[in-house]
Amino acid sequence: MAAAIIDDPGAPVFFLSYARPDRARAVSAPREPNRYVMRFFDELTANVNELVGSPAGQDPGYLDLGHGGGEHWQKAVLHGAGTCQVLVCLLSRPYLFQSNWCPLEWDVFARRKVLPRAAAAPGIESAIVPVLWTPFHEMLPGVTADVNIFRPTGLPDEDYTARYLTDGLFGLLRTGQTEIYEAIVWKLAMHIQRIHSLYWVEPGVPEGIAGLRQSFSEGMP
Template sequence: MHDQLQRPRPRSSVQQPYGFLSYGRTPHVPASDGPADGRLLRFHAKLTEDVMALTDLDAKIPAVYLDRRIDLGSGWQDALKDHLARCQVLVPVLGPRLFTSDWCAVEWQCFQRRQQLQRDRGMFTRNAVVPVLWNPLKSEDIPSPYAELQYTHQDLGPHYAQDGLLGLLTSGRHTTVNRVVYQLARKIVEVAVGARLEPCDPALFDDLFDSLNGSAGEAH
């Protein structure tokens, strides 16, 4: 009898959502036929598709979390905190609306606090942030803390660095867009598996959310 074929056991997958898309909402324009942030929704759908294709993530788990709720009730905030406590990689969509969003600032602070908690436990964590250059921006246009991020790379190509993903989508450069989004998906997967950021108790973020409670500003 031949020995039973021994197959290598794959490294266990990261089964929390891989990415958390942090973005500043664009208000709906009454004269527009499309939904607000329609191009961002298309980007999110393609990014999710590519992350799913690159991983063995369970289909019941969102590959890249995107918050589309507009209510500011406690249930909405609890859900947001829960995803911030479990997602592996923060994916900030760099643009003026992100830079001026109080909610995006809190999402950044939550992720930094969570990473610091893991470092305090003696566990090395690479920076689990993969930015998306949405608007065409110069380095001097990007405020702290986002200014420290490496948001361009040779794999993403010169047109992405020049026009941002929004510019590529608007001008209909579908082949370039698909290549850029695929490379972003690869980077998210690489960082998620490399960082292995542990989930935390969502209560770790309570004070950050409390600071925004009662605000009459943006919904996200």
């Protein structure tokens, strides 16, 4: 049976989770996202907007810009992760092994229930989309190993996927492989559209961070 869907027009279609300096460890003012993260977010947002649309004056994506801090900032991030429909995670070594907030954002989203929008929808799949940002050689830790890394299909050249899995999106940008990068970002936007059209993720905004995961290695033997 299809879920009783009540879409929140103010909720983001996707939330971009990426590694940034943890505020508790910062010795200076928090840094804004690097220009490559901003470029990726802007281009993905534009693509998703073309595919899904959004209310006037509102972007379909959410990105924590690293401004300010304290309780207000914390509530804004938790609200974004607790109301978005797709969690896009930029996997890197800092994301997986050094950040406290990335596991927390993942945990907030993973606790929410994914429901089909229609009875004919295919079996439930994850609305968490891990994307390779930079290559790493360690095994995926904990819960991250349970979700497949995004691998685009239907690209103009079969070699595109191999280059993405070797260099990551950041590496593609740094080495001037923009044609491959842009094709993969478009395919990612189409994947977000597909998830958004088939499934609905129930909102679930925690009151605070108590009890939330702060390491992907928590619970590992």
